[in-house]
Amino acid sequence: MKPRTIRRSGLGAEGRRVKVSFVRPNLGDWRSHDAMEPLAFAVLKGVTPPDVQCELWDERLEAIPAQLDCDLVALTLETYTARRGYQLAQQFRAQGLKVVAGGYHPTFLPQEALQYVDAVVCGDAEEVWPQLLVDASQGRMQTIYRQSAAVSMQGLHYDRTVFSGKGYGHVSPLQFSRGCRFACDFCSIHAFYGRSLTCRPVVEVVAEVARLRTRWVFVVDDNLFVGPAETLALLEALRGRGIRWGCQISLDVASNPTLLQAMADSGCVAVLIGFESLDATNLTQMRKKWNNKHPYGEAIQRFHDHGILVYGSFIFGYDQDTPDVFARTLEFALESQLFLVNFSALTPTPATELYARMERENRLIYPRWWLDPAYGYGDAVYRPRHMTAQQLTDGCRWARSQFYRYSNILRRVIVPPLGCTSLSHRFVSLLGNYTSRRALDQKLGRPLGASSLLPTLVQPSLT
Ligand code: B12
Numbered sequence: 001m002k003p004r005t006i007r008r009s010g011l012g013a014e015g016r017r018v019k020v021s022f023v024r025p026n027l028g029d030w031r032s033h034d035a036m037e038p039l040a041f042a043v044l045k046g047v048t049p050p051d052v053q054c055e056l057w058d059e060r061l062e063a064i065p066a067q068l069d070c071d072l073v074a075l076t077l078e079t080y081t082a083r084r085g086y087q088l089a090q091q092f093r094a095q096g097l098k099v100v101a102g103g104y105h106p107t108f109l110p111q112e113a114l115q116y117v118d119a120v121v122c123g124d125a126e127e128v129w130p131q132l133l134v135d136a137s138q139g140r141m142q143t144i145y146r147q148s149a150a151v152s153m154q155g156l157h158y159d160r161t162v163f164s165g166k167g168y169g170h171v172s173p174l175q176f177s178r179g180c181r182f183a184c185d186f187c188s189i190h191a192f193y194g195r196s197l198t199c200r201p202v203v204e205v206v207a208e209v210a211r212l213r214t215r216w217v218f219v220v221d222d223n224l225f226v227g228p229a230e231t232l233a234l235l236e237a238l239r240g241r242g243i244r245w246g247c248q249i250s251l252d253v254a255s256n257p258t259l260l261q262a263m264a265d266s267g268c269v270a271v272l273i274g275f276e277s278l279d280a281t282n283l284t285q286m287r288k289k290w291n292n293k294h295p296y297g298e299a300i301q302r303f304h305d306h307g308i309l310v311y312g313s314f315i316f317g318y319d320q321d322t323p324d325v326f327a328r329t330l331e332f333a334l335e336s337q338l339f340l341v342n343f344s345a346l347t348p349t350p351a352t353e354l355y356a357r358m359e360r361e362n363r364l365i366y367p368r369w370w371l372d373p374a375y376g377y378g379d380a381v382y383r384p385r386h387m388t389a390q391q392l393t394d395g396c397r398w399a400r401s402q403f404y405r406y407s408n409i410l411r412r413v414i415v416p417p418l419g420c421t422s423l424s425h426r427f428v429s430l431l432g433n434y435t436s437r438r439a440l441d442q443k444l445g446r447p448l449g450a451s452s453l454l455p456t457l458v459q460p461s462l463t
């Protein structure tokens with residue numbers, strides 16, 4: 001792996017300095033309640049020469065102004081925000097501004113993105129961003145910039161000054177690693193990072209923790225169980241820092257008593273675990289058969305015994321699922337005292353193995369659902385094997401609505417799992433449930449993008 005060097009290149013001698021507006025679109029032109037600081041822009045700000053002016057607009061917190069006072073608009077796009085992002089790009093390009101897009105979606109579909117923006121950055125960006133700024137200032141921005149996935153994270157500076165004055169909540173995101181040692185067929189992480197798995201030096205992470213504006217931390221890694229030694233080194237260094245934190249981590253950590261204890265000792269209050277399915281054949285199909293080795297009930301109990309709440313993520317619609325899957329999974333979630341759940345309809349995103357399989361099997365109802373005005377957030381986008389697409393959409397909604405009924409929320413907060421009865425646990429549970437319920441009410445079934453601009457977005461050909 002080549003060592004990472006931050007090129008503080010400045011801008012071209014004969015070129016002028018560009019003024020940059022970082023823009024984080026929402027799913028549509030409305031505000032939401034689950035916004036955390038978008039770390040991508042802290043990374044970009046960290047490699048932006050100090051005299052390049054930057055501002056941030058996050059549509060989850062505030063309306064994006066109709067006119068931006070800048071030369072370059074830098075959009076971060078996920079698949080769910082692509083449609084809205086393209087609409088904004090069209091609007092700003094019509095005003096003569098240059099637009100660059102980065103993040104998961106443009107990385108996977110650069111040619112689609114280039115129908116709406118001037119340039120695309122594929123992959124992580126800290127190595128290529130300074131050069132892009134130079135090129136932009138000289139009026140010769142290339143169309144595609146690509147950074148290798150295997151760049152070291154050593155010395156990465158997450159410059160959070162870019163978030164000053166914005167109304168983000170009380171949880172600070174923090175990154176330790178990139179990539180995941182697994183490759184579940186539906187997940188974008190493998191498609192983005194391939195086999196590369198990199199960590200920041202623990203000492204740099206700890207120094208960043210000391211500078212955070214809050215003591216509540218969410219480690220954004222897709223799987224904090226990078227490896228026993230790496231994860232243990234981080235956990236030991238986090239002990240005694242006075243933080244309360246949560247993360248996403250693979251289920252196999254529950255079979256490692258040393259790591260579980262170290263998580264508890266360092267202030268971990270909650271973990272998000274991808275259980276995905278209660279069916280062993282489904283797990284094998286999604287390339288997650290290692291989940292079968294760890295009986296779910298016992299694993300959850302071990303987390304609870306260590307004072308760690310469990311947020312369970314489940315996907316409905318794999319090929320073994322029949323219409324009774326919703327009630328069975330709901331019952332499991334309630335009985336095993338999960339404090340939050342995510343019940344999602346299986347949704348094939350671009351560049352994943354799942355997407356390729358669905359396309360091969362000719363099962364996609366909305367092949368480009370992220371651009372399709374008929375698609376609503378949470379809708380099934382393909383034909384499941386043993387139920388209709390409508391049953392899948394409705395079943396997910398039903399299971400969510402049952403889990404987040406006020407009576408169930410109250411029960412979870414008043415009677416938490418033994419081992420998770422402190423005020424901190426109850427606070428996290430109450431806030432998490434309230435936020436999830438509100439976010440779901442707001443998003444489910446809603447078309448992506450802004451309704452006022454829908455007619456102007458053309459569907460590109462991807463060939
Ligand atoms: C934290 C998180 C959330 C948080 C919110 C994050 C926030 N900031 O508010 C919550 C929990 C709310 C959330 C929600 C969802 N999320 Co989310 N989330 C993440 C997670 C785990 C970390 C994001 C992060 O901070 N990364 C760290 C930063 C530094 O990395 P980065 O964003 O990739 O940025 C780098 C590059 O991509 C690039 N880059 C990115 N943007 C730009 C822009 C420019 C101009 C340039 C040059 C470069 C560039 O440079 C950066 C630095 O190198 C990611 C997975 C991941 N590892 O990124 C999933 C992820 C982004 N989420 C995902 C999904 C699917 C969702 C949901 C739709 C889930 C659901 N079913 O409800 C929702 C809704 C999303 C929405 N838009 O509303 C998918 C997106 C897949 C895709 N194809 O787009 C991801 C990749 C997870 C996954 N395993 O598949 N999420």
Ligand code: SF4
Nearest residue numbers: 180182183184187222
């Ligand atoms: S374990 Fe999680 S992050 Fe890793 S590939 Fe599977 S779903 Fe993605």
